[in-house]
Amino acid sequence: xxxxxxxxxxxxxxxxxxxxxxxxxxxxxxxxxxxxxxxxxxxxxxxxxxxxxxxxxxxxxxxxxxxxxxxxxxxxxxxxxxxxxxxxxxxxxxxxxxxxxxxxxxxxxxxxxxxxxxxxxxxxxxxxxxxxxxxxxxxxxxxxxxxxxxxxxxxxxxxxxxxxxxxxxxxxxxxxxxxxxxxxxxxxxxxxxxxxxxxxxxxxxxxxxxxxxxxxxxxxxxxxxxxxx
Amino acid sequence: xxxxxxxxxxxxxxxxxxxxxxxxxxxxxxxxxxxxxxxxxxxxxxxxxxxxxxxxxxxxxxxxxxxxxxxxxxxxxxxxxxxxxxxxxxxxxxxxxxxxxxxxxxxxxxxxxxxxxxxxxxxxxxxxxxxxxxxxxxxxxxxxxxxxxxxxxxxxxxxxxxxxxxxxxxxxxxxxxxxxxxxxxxxxxxxxxxxxxxxxxxxxxxxxxxxxxxxxxxxxxxxxxxxxxxxxxxxxxxxxxxxxxxxxxxxxxxxxxxxxxxxxxxxxxxxxxxxxxxxxxxxxxxxxxxxxxxxxxxxxxxxxxxxxxxxxxxxxxxxxxxxxxxxxxxxxxxxxxxxxxxxxxxxxxxxxxxxxxxxxxxxxxxxxxxxxxxxxxxxxxxxxxxxxxxxxxxxxxxxxxxxxxxxxx
Numbered sequence: 001x002x003x004x005x006x007x008x009x010x011x012x013x014x015x016x017x018x019x020x021x022x023x024x025x026x027x028x029x030x031x032x033x034x035x036x037x038x039x040x041x042x043x044x045x046x047x048x049x050x051x052x053x054x055x056x057x058x059x060x061x062x063x064x065x066x067x068x069x070x071x072x073x074x075x076x077x078x079x080x081x082x083x084x085x086x087x088x089x090x091x092x093x094x095x096x097x098x099x100x101x102x103x104x105x106x107x108x109x110x111x112x113x114x115x116x117x118x119x120x121x122x123x124x125x126x127x128x129x130x131x132x133x134x135x136x137x138x139x140x141x142x143x144x145x146x147x148x149x150x151x152x153x154x155x156x157x158x159x160x161x162x163x164x165x166x167x168x169x170x171x172x173x174x175x176x177x178x179x180x181x182x183x184x185x186x187x188x189x190x191x192x193x194x195x196x197x198x199x200x201x202x203x204x205x206x207x208x209x210x211x212x213x214x215x216x217x218x219x220x221x222x223x224x225x226x227x228x229x
Numbered sequence: 230x231x232x233x234x235x236x237x238x239x240x241x242x243x244x245x246x247x248x249x250x251x252x253x254x255x256x257x258x259x260x261x262x263x264x265x266x267x268x269x270x271x272x273x274x275x276x277x278x279x280x281x282x283x284x285x286x287x288x289x290x291x292x293x294x295x296x297x298x299x300x301x302x303x304x305x306x307x308x309x310x311x312x313x314x315x316x317x318x319x320x321x322x323x324x325x326x327x328x329x330x331x332x333x334x335x336x337x338x339x340x341x342x343x344x345x346x347x348x349x350x351x352x353x354x355x356x357x358x359x360x361x362x363x364x365x366x367x368x369x370x371x372x373x374x375x376x377x378x379x380x381x382x383x384x385x386x387x388x389x390x391x392x393x394x395x396x397x398x399x400x401x402x403x404x405x406x407x408x409x410x411x412x413x414x415x416x417x418x419x420x421x422x423x424x425x426x427x428x429x430x431x432x433x434x435x436x437x438x439x440x441x442x443x444x445x446x447x448x449x450x451x452x453x454x455x456x457x458x459x460x461x462x463x464x465x466x467x468x469x470x471x472x473x474x475x476x477x478x479x480x481x482x483x484x485x486x487x488x489x490x491x492x493x494x495x496x497x498x499x500x501x502x503x504x505x506x507x508x509x510x511x512x513x514x515x516x517x518x519x520x521x522x523x524x525x526x527x528x529x530x531x532x533x534x535x536x537x538x539x540x541x542x543x544x545x546x547x548x549x550x551x552x553x554x555x556x557x558x559x560x561x562x563x564x565x566x567x568x569x570x571x572x573x574x575x576x577x578x579x580x581x582x583x584x585x586x587x588x589x590x591x592x593x594x595x596x597x598x599x600x601x602x603x604x605x606x607x608x609x610x611x612x613x614x615x616x617x618x619x620x621x622x623x624x625x626x627x628x629x630x631x632x633x634x635x636x637x638x
Contacts, residue, residue, distance in 0.1 A: 055335040057548055057631040083550025090635070094545040099250070108549040110246050119246065154551065 006162060006195050007031040012063035014049055014218075023049040024060065025218035031126060033162070036189050036196040038206035039171070041215035047199045048167055050215065054084050054197060055165045068162050083111050085158030087194075089185070091168035093148040095140040095155075101127065102136040105154045126154040130184060146177035153184060163195045166186070170205055182208060247555075251562040258538075261531050266571045268527025268612045274582065275520030279513035279609040281583050281597035287506050299343070299386045299466035300475035303333060303482060306491040323488065324461035333465055336482055344462035346378035346452045347419045349378035350423060352413060374409055375444030376423065378452025386466045387436070389446060393417060394432030402452035404432040407444040421445070424455050426570025467492075521610060528618025532564060536622040543626050544634025553627040560626050564619025568611040576607055
């Protein structure tokens, strides 16, 4: 594996329903550490499946995938890998409604051995960095869509992951909030040198990443280096 | 592997966070949690409540049959087929000539032989008596009171222990069983009229036998005069001397009087009573098992529903790095906490129901009391229901594919 590459994917294939649906049909991709990538394509093209493979949420049928030095085809339980290396941001934020903002951000830390005080300290700091210091004791249901997504970003960052995987992070937001969230993600990516991979079907969002990958029918059809930085 | 102090502290803190998450999840859907608690509590209440009653019945019966100083009783053989045993000989039963007591006393191996006359009468709500003859006693079975005639020096042979006051010292005095005292509202110094004769209550006794505790004890001669059965007894209580096998002694006595007398040992009485108690106990367990089954189904259904509603959330937790074990622990933890709440609810429910039934006098003579074993049984049932009810939903939750769970609507 090239030292610069944090992700290396070779001829990755994934089918569903006994091979009838080819979700991924021979994906080859290399992503450098600290790079920002947007994966774009129509619904059902395989972009979310690819994201799930990188995030070790799903297993490929064939091919090779190495993420942050871990061969994801070999190991069965990848929970710890996800905990230490990946931060997920979902389209619908997926926060736990009965927990406060602060508690939601701390949920990944329950799997770690970080002491209670440090856990809370870290969650507070991250919430401050996403401008939610005044909302820590509120329940997600009391927050706006943009605020919820910022909590989700804080939760994704709390374990200091090396890769952030964002699946349509602005998909459920209005354009103004969408811009704020996108700026926040790109800002974190730059400041923390975190690799950012976003799945989107919005071209203007995709264009903000260093590189865009166009996926269609489970294959990478086009790669483009974006200049608008 | 050795754990440092700091790692133990951090582990306990991590557990603290996890525990508070479990507690928050419990109170998330209150109605569902209440339903699960009720399900488990029904099982606990059934086991403990029925256990309270059957345990006291067993204790009372065993006390009556085994704790008495007499090893066996001798009755008129014409009464034996009915199996009235040591506690029988009431009403129309044939009596034994009192002279037989001395004959039995002479049998080798007999330590003591004591005569006892038993009958019953209806004292009802008043203290007025009924007919004076032995056969006339006991006209109304619903509120029968046992009348036992035995000399005051021989009370221990029938396991009669004075708990309050003193024993009778003449033919105008009686002692009264504690259940009868409550039922007839009598205390020491009260007057009681039996068969037109007034007696003074000098003491209150307890036998451990709920039937005898409903009775009145007077001297043998007083009861013989009252019933007209002079020189007659209902049964002879026999105690074997040290080193003599009571069963063998009973056989010997029976062989000596093949046509007149039969013996009823505690052992045979015990067997009969045990069979009866076995039926009661089996019935109680059947009801309990049914309640446990219903409780178990309620817990499984409510926990399955809880897991199903949180499928997407479980997918998120898996995505952010929670292990299958952590998910399993969370759901079983929730079931465990529900069980702990249900233990308290179930025990209170059991005590409440038994107390309520006691107030209605349906359990007259039975004094339910908690034993550690019974409480442990209740706790065991709650934990069993909670854990069993939680295991399958927890297993299902932990096996959920994160991607499928995240897609769940």
